[in-house]
Every structure is written in C-alpha cells, then in structure tokens.
Amino acid sequence: MASRRFSHITTVFLLTIYRAISLVSVDLPDTLPLGLLDLDIVDKIQLDPNTTTQFSIDYGQLSQAAPAAVYCPSSPDDIAALVRFAYTSPRYFTIAARGRGHSVRGQAFAPGGVVVDMASLGRGRADRINVSSDDAPPRWYVDAGGEQLWIDVLHETLKHGLTPRSWTDYLHLTVGGTLSNAGISGQAFRHGPQISNVYELDVITGKGDMITCSREENSDLFYGVLGGLGQFGIITRARISLEPAPQRVRWLHLVYTNFDMFTRDQEMLISKLEKGFDYVEGRLLKGKDVSSSSFISEEDSEKVKLLADEFGAIYLLEGAVYYEQATASMVYQEVESLLKQLSFVPGFAFTKDVSYIGFLDRVHEEDTKQSSTEHEDVLHPWFNLFLPKSRIRDFESAVFKGILKNNNPVGLVLIYPFNKNKWDDKISAAIPDEEEVFYTIGLLPSATRENWEYLDKQHHEILSFCHQEGIEFKQYLPRYVTETDWRKHFGRKWHVFVQLKRQYDPKALLSPGQRIFTTPL
Numbered sequence: 001m002a003s004r005r006f007s008h009i010t011t012v013f014l015l016t017i018y019r020a021i022s023l024v025s026v027d028l029p030d031t032l033p034l035g036l037l038d039l040d041i042v043d044k045i046q047l048d049p050n051t052t053t054q055f056s057i058d059y060g061q062l063s064q065a066a067p068a069a070v071y072c073p074s075s076p077d078d079i080a081a082l083v084r085f086a087y088t089s090p091r092y093f094t095i096a097a098r099g100r101g102h103s104v105r106g107q108a109f110a111p112g113g114v115v116v117d118m119a120s121l122g123r124g125r126a127d128r129i130n131v132s133s134d135d136a137p138p139r140w141y142v143d144a145g146g147e148q149l150w151i152d153v154l155h156e157t158l159k160h161g162l163t164p165r166s167w168t169d170y171l172h173l174t175v176g177g178t179l180s181n182a183g184i185s186g187q188a189f190r191h192g193p194q195i196s197n198v199y200e201l202d203v204i205t206g207k208g209d210m211i212t213c214s215r216e217e218n219s220d221l222f223y224g225v226l227g228g229l230g231q232f233g234i235i236t237r238a239r240i241s242l243e244p245a246p247q248r249v250r251w252l253h254l255v256y257t258n259f260d261m262f263t264r265d266q267e268m269l270i271s272k273l274e275k276g277f278d279y280v281e282g283r284l285l286k287g288k289d290v291s292s293s294s295f296i297s298e299e300d301s302e303k304v305k306l307l308a309d310e311f312g313a314i315y316l317l318e319g320a321v322y323y324e325q326a327t328a329s330m331v332y333q334e335v336e337s338l339l340k341q342l343s344f345v346p347g348f349a350f351t352k353d354v355s356y357i358g359f360l361d362r363v364h365e366e367d368t369k370q371s372s373t374e375h376e377d378v379l380h381p382w383f384n385l386f387l388p389k390s391r392i393r394d395f396e397s398a399v400f401k402g403i404l405k406n407n408n409p410v411g412l413v414l415i416y417p418f419n420k421n422k423w424d425d426k427i428s429a430a431i432p433d434e435e436e437v438f439y440t441i442g443l444l445p446s447a448t449r450e451n452w453e454y455l456d457k458q459h460h461e462i463l464s465f466c467h468q469e470g471i472e473f474k475q476y477l478p479r480y481v482t483e484t485d486w487r488k489h490f491g492r493k494w495h496v497f498v499q500l501k502r503q504y505d506p507k508a509l510l511s512p513g514q515r516i517f518t519t520p521l
C-alpha cells in the first residue's frame with residue numbers, strides 16, 4: 001500500500017516536472033490559461049503557427065484574426081471537456097466552432113482563443129451519419145454530426161432512397177454551420193429553410209453541458225440554436241427529416257425583361273404548394289455576367305446576350321420539377337401547361353433533364369471563383385438581405401438600376417421569394433415580420449484586394465437606402481458590430497435572445513466572431 005502510494009506521489013511529481021518542461025517547449029500563448037495543459041485533451045490542442053494561421057482566415061478573405069490554439073476533438077465529449085474548462089477558468093478565453101469557415105466576415109474566428117476544428121469529429125469515422133428508414137413515414141430521418149457536409153448527408157440518405165427536403169445552393173457546407181444561420185435555397189418556399197426541417201439536436205452549451213433538445217424537450221434551447229449564430233451551444237448532432245428521393249429533375253431557365261412579370265411569376269409559383277415547381281430561384285443578369293452558361297447552347301446564349309444588350313439587364317427565373325422516370329411524359333405535359341401561365345419572353349424558356357443529385361450538386365466552388373485568378377486572391381464581400389415583397393420594386397429601381405448600375409460584372413445576384421409561414425416564429429433567425437411573402441437578395445460578387453472596399457461601400461449605401469425608405473429589411477448571414485444594430489436586427493426576438501445567452505452561455509465564450517456579446521453577461 002505504502003509503496004503504491006509512494007509511486008503515485010512519484011508519478012505526480014514526475015508529471016509536474018514533465019509539464020513544467022513541456023510548458024517551456026510548447027510556449028502556451030498568454031491569452032490561454034496554463035491549466036489547459038493539465039487536461040486529458042491536451043494532445044488535441046495545436047499551437048503551431050502553421051495551424052493557427054490556417055484558421056485565421058475564411059472564405060471571405062476580408063479579414064484575419066488568429067486563434068491562440070486549434071482544437072481537434074475526436075468526440076463530442078472532448079468538446080464538452082474544453083468548454084467546461086473554459087467556463088470554470090478564471091482566465092477568459094473564447095471558443096468558436098468552425099465548420100468549413102465558409103463565412104465571409106470572420107464569424108467562425110476566435111481571436112486569441114480556441115477554434116474547434118469540427119471536421120476532426122468526423123475524420124475517419126463511418127458512424128457520424130445514421131439513416132433511419134424503419135419507422136413509418138413521415139418520421140424518416142437522418143442523424144448527422146454537426147461537422148458533416150450536406151453533400152455527404154445526401155450521399156448517405158440516397159443509399160436508402162431518401163433525401164432531406166430543404167437545401168443550400170452549395171452542398172460543401174456543414175450541418176452545424178447552416179443550421180446556425182438558416183440554410184436557404186429554392187426549396188424553402190415549400191419546405192421552409194433547413195432550420196424548419198430539424199427534429200432534434202445535441203448541443204454542448206457554453207457551460208459545457210451536453211443537452212438533447214427538440215420541440216418537446218428543452219424547446220427553448222432547440223428554437224434558440226436554430227438560426228442562433230452559434231451563440232448558445234455547439235451542435236454535435238442534428239436529426240433531419242427525410243422524404244423519398246426523386247429520380248429525375250426537369251430544370252428550367254426562363255428569361256424575363258420585365259422585373260414586375262418576373263416577380264409576379266415567382267410569387268405565383270411559390271403559392272402553388274401542391275402541383276407546381278419544387279424549386280424556385282431567380283437572378284439578375286447583365287453585361288459581362290451574361291456569358292455563355294453551360295445550361296444552354298451557344299446559339300441560345302447569343303440570343304440571350306442580344307436581349308440583355310437591348311434591355312440593359314434581364315432576369316432569369318430558375319425552376320425545377322422533380323419526377324420519377326416512369327411518369328416522365330405526364331410530368332412534361334404538366335410543366336408545359338404551367339409554362340403557359342407564365343410571362344417570360346416567348347421563345348426564351350430553356351429546359352434540361354438531369355439526375356436529382358446532378359441538380360442538387362450543381363454549384364461547385366469553382367463557379368464562385370474568377371477563373372483566371374488564384375483562389376487566394378479572390379475576396380468575397382458577400383451581402384444578403386431579406387426584404388418584404390411590397391418593397392422589392394423600390395429596391396430594384398434604387399439598387400439594380402441605381403447603386404449597382406455601373407458594376408460590370410455585377411457578379412452573381414440572387415432574387416427569390418419565400419413564404420413566411422414556413423419559418424417557425426420561435427426560431428432565432430430574423431426575418432421581415434410584416435408580410436406573408438419576403439424575398440432574399442444575394443449580392444455575391446468576387447473581388448480583388450483593390451476593389452472590395454468599393455463593393456463594401458455600395459452595400460452600406462444599400463443599407464442606408466433601406467433605412468431612409470423605411471424598408472423593413474433583415475440581413476441574412478448578418479454582420480453587425482454594435483449592440484444597437486444587433487438589437488434592431490433581432491427586433492422583438494432580442495429579449496429572448498439575451499435571456500437564452502444568459503442561461504446557456506453566460507460567460508459569452510461561444511462564436512465571438514459574430515460580435516454580438518463581447519463580454520460575459
């Protein structure tokens with residue numbers, strides 16, 4: 001007994017010496033508490049500048065802020081251990097989950113703190129996506145790790161003939177990252193955004209507690225986390241609803257020269273929740289942006305270019321109808337009769353038939369880069385708004401025909417509507433309150449070091465215009481720095497937002513890059 005005790009003391013002693021030595025060699029940045037080195041998880045913490053530098057930039061490339069350390073957890077328990085330590089540590093340091101860093105404004109940064117590389121949760125593991133197709137429908141679902149990419153979720157569910165209903169345009173985004181925002185694309189008018197299609201979440205709160213939540217259980221946390229900008233916890237698992245996957249997609253591009261007809265048709269299409277399009281989006285095309293698209297033949301491309309030259313700008317309504325091979329001819333007829341009700345320029349409807357996955361995975365990162373320049377040199381000062389339907393016309397005149405008039409290229413500009421009743425009122429995501437239909441406007445230009453600030457200035461002008469005209473807009477993937485602006489952004493939801501923060505992350509440890517709460521509450 002005595003000798004065992006002795007050896008224990010010796011071990012502790014040796015460990016202390018060892019840590020003292022390794023301390024000197026690892027040189028813990030002074031923003032982090034020394035106690036971090038005593039944790040079992042210490043070998044998952046990376047301090048070398050090569051690694052921290054990689055995590056100090058994001059897709060936007062507009063700003064830079066290095067964390068003191070990068071954490072590579074192998075399990076949700078590892079994350080809980082780190083957060084619990086931070087919560088009890090007298091020394092304040094922040095923690096940001098990072099999906100793929102596809103934010104554009106440093107939202108996944110943790111300056112001087114710890115970035116959690118969520119990808120390491122899934123690395124080399126096959127058990128992070130579980131499809132459940134045994135229960136009777138409609139309770140088919142997939143349990144996916146918060147770090148998982150939507151493209152991988154799609155591949156797994158398709159093996160069971162199933163698919164999530166609501167998407168983003170680009171699928172190499174993480175489940176936890178998009179659920180912290182909203183997750184929008186052309187299916188949202190029918191099914192709501194991705195945050196409307198979740199049954200359950202596992203969340204590690206800012207106190208380090210692991211909580212399972214749903215509409216029934218811990219519902220305040222559930223609704224808070226959805227669209228909650230990472231402020232209340234780190235999502236480690238999401239249970240997402242599934243439906244049978246269609247085999248084929250009839251994909252349409254319809255060209256308009258008249259903005260009113262374009263939006264009227266979009267609104268008509270999103271009101272048809274039964275037989276109609278399964279996907280509705282739209283964009284502005286002008287000048288250099290009307291380059292030949294792979295969607296249409298070169299000959300048709302020329303036609304479209306001439307039209308754009310004549311009218312200055314054109315609008316492209318993008319639609320899709322899902323179908324089964326066996327019913328193809330019937331669906332073609334239905335699409336034809338739908339087209340008869342629409343007011344696109346005669347002769348300017350282009351269609352294509354593709355596989356379901358070919359349609360969903362249509363956007364690749366390549367498309368968002370400028371082909372001639374290196375990826376490193378492409379900046380993305382992206383700017384997204386939600387606007388009430390009644391003001392979309394004012395916006396068009398002042399912004400597309402005004403502020404952005406001389407931008408050539410203007411870059412990708414998305415314009416499409418949603419039905420508000422598909423957005424649960426209790427979720428954190430902020431949307432315009434007043435009308436049943438609201439639009440998303442996405443200004444998604446590529447920029448250089450030289451011109452990005454000019455584009456950024458234009459975005460500020462757009463915000464000023466909206467303020468002046470009393471347009472009840474909301475930013476999507478918002479970026480604000482003052483509490484007044486955040487308060488205005490969340491509007492009547494602000495009070496609940498603060499209350500949830502006080503309850504689940506009172507020390508304001510999580511996702512500091514959003515710059516909503518900058519000190520413990």
Ligand SMILES: Cc1cc2nc3c(=O)[nH]c(=O)nc-3n(C[C@H](O)[C@H](O)[C@H](O)COP(=O)(O)OP(=O)(O)OC[C@H]3O[C@@H](n4cnc5c(N)ncnc54)[C@H](O)[C@@H]3O)c2cc1C
Pocket residue numbers: 059096097098099100101102103104107108109118146147167168169170173174175176177178180181182183184185229230233234235236365368477511513514
């Ligand atoms: C090419 C491209 C196309 C896009 N298309 C769309 C689109 O069609 N529709 C759409 O809605 N969005 C779109 N986005 C935006 C995208 O939804 C956001 O970038 C989002 O942040 C997801 O990116 P991410 O998974 O890399 O998360 P990150 O950028 O890494 O993180 C985003 C925020 O969420 C927090 N976070 C990350 N993981 C978790 C987690 N597991 N739990 C809690 N908080 C977490 C982070 O701390 C950070 O604050 C697009 C982005 C790009 C670059």
Ligand SMILES: *[C@@H]1O[C@H](CO)[C@@H](O)[C@H](O)[C@H]1NC(C)=O
Pocket residue numbers: 048050
């Ligand atoms: C960091 O990167 C540099 C240059 O690529 C390399 O020489 C160095 O060995 C790297 N350091 C570590 C700790 O990986």
Ligand SMILES: *[C@@H]1O[C@H](CO)[C@@H](O)[C@H](O)[C@H]1NC(C)=O
Pocket residue numbers: 127128129130143144145237
């Ligand atoms: C998938 O199921 C396995 C086995 O039950 C479990 O260990 C794992 O945590 C599950 N994964 C998710 C993301 O729920």
